[in-house]
Amino acid sequence: MPAITDLSQLDLNGTYSYADYLTWQFNERVELIKGKISLMCPAPNVQHQQLSVYLTGMLFIYFQRKSCHLFAAPFDVSLYDRRKSILQNKDIFTVVQPDICVICDESKLDKQGCNGAPDWIIEIISKSTAKKDAKTKYELYAENGVKEYWLVYPAEQIIQQFVLNEETTQYQLMNLYADEKASSFLFPDLEIDLTQLFKD
Numbered sequence: 001m002p003a004i005t006d007l008s009q010l011d012l013n014g015t016y017s018y019a020d021y022l023t024w025q026f027n028e029r030v031e032l033i034k035g036k037i038s039l040m041c042p043a044p045n046v047q048h049q050q051l052s053v054y055l056t057g058m059l060f061i062y063f064q065r066k067s068c069h070l071f072a073a074p075f076d077v078s079l080y081d082r083r084k085s086i087l088q089n090k091d092i093f094t095v096v097q098p099d100i101c102v103i104c105d106e107s108k109l110d111k112q113g114c115n116g117a118p119d120w121i122i123e124i125i126s127k128s129t130a131k132k133d134a135k136t137k138y139e140l141y142a143e144n145g146v147k148e149y150w151l152v153y154p155a156e157q158i159i160q161q162f163v164l165n166e167e168t169t170q171y172q173l174m175n176l177y178a179d180e181k182a183s184s185f186l187f188p189d190l191e192i193d194l195t196q197l198f199k200d
Contacts, residue, residue, distance in 0.1 A: 012037050018078050019089035022112065029074060033136060035093035041128045047154050048124050052099055054197055055122060055152070059100065062190050068104040068119065073097045076113030079144040094140065099124045102186075117145040120186055124152045138162070142171045148186050157198040161185065 004010060004024045015035035024030075029040040044052070056072045063070045079094040092115075101118035103109060108116045121141055123133040134151060141149050142164060149171060151160040158178045162171035163185045174185055181191040 010037060015093070017090045018092035018095050021095050022089060029097065031097055032093060032095040033140065038132070038136075040097070041126070044124075044126065048126055051124050051152060051154060051197065055100055055124075055192065058192055059102070059190075062187070063102065066187075067106075068102050069106070069109065070100070070102055071114070072100050075101065077101060077118060078113065078115050079117060079140065094144075096137065096140070098122065098137075117141070117147075119146070120148040120150075120184065121146050122150040122152060124154065126154075138171065142169055145169070148184065150182075154198070157194065159192075159194065 002009075005026055007026050007028050007030070010016075010024075014037075016032060016037065017035065018032065021030075021032055031038045031040060052072060056070070059070050074097050077096050077098060078089075078092045079096065080092050098118070098121045100122040101114070102120040103114050103118045105116075105119075108114050108118075123129070123137060125133055138149065138151075142162075145164065147164050149162040149164075151162075153159070156178075158176060159182050160173060161175040161177065161182065161184075163174045164170075165172055175182070177194055179194060181193050183192075184190045
């Protein structure tokens, strides 16, 4: 099989596995959503990156004292039905790159990334990713068992905090944070000052 060095060599309507994804050698960043290629936007804008750096910095300080691991994009997270044991790469059809994620089960980590659901994912919304983050990934993360999901809205300067109901495998809106301190459900002693986060 010839090496895939350019995105144009792929059928964007085809179905691919994580094993396929690992062989691709082009520069464009893509995600796999249930086997389908999902193109990622060009480099995020300055505001997105400032928010990402601030949040990552705050979380880095906090998790230095914890056994959980913090990662920022680009970082591969392969997702599959949480009722299944770890699958081979050829049997995994969803690979995403969340803006920020926290993984507390070290057995999920390998040299490529995370196998299975992180405990907490944060996505920073932009116009080009709003539908994907608020609908497609929202449903995907709930289905695969991500316990806490934050959507950060830079323009509105708010954070939506969703927490997974284990019985229904659906998210519940736990809080809508604005002009205050946002606190994690999983790590209640961790607070993010939104006045600092969204400071001009």
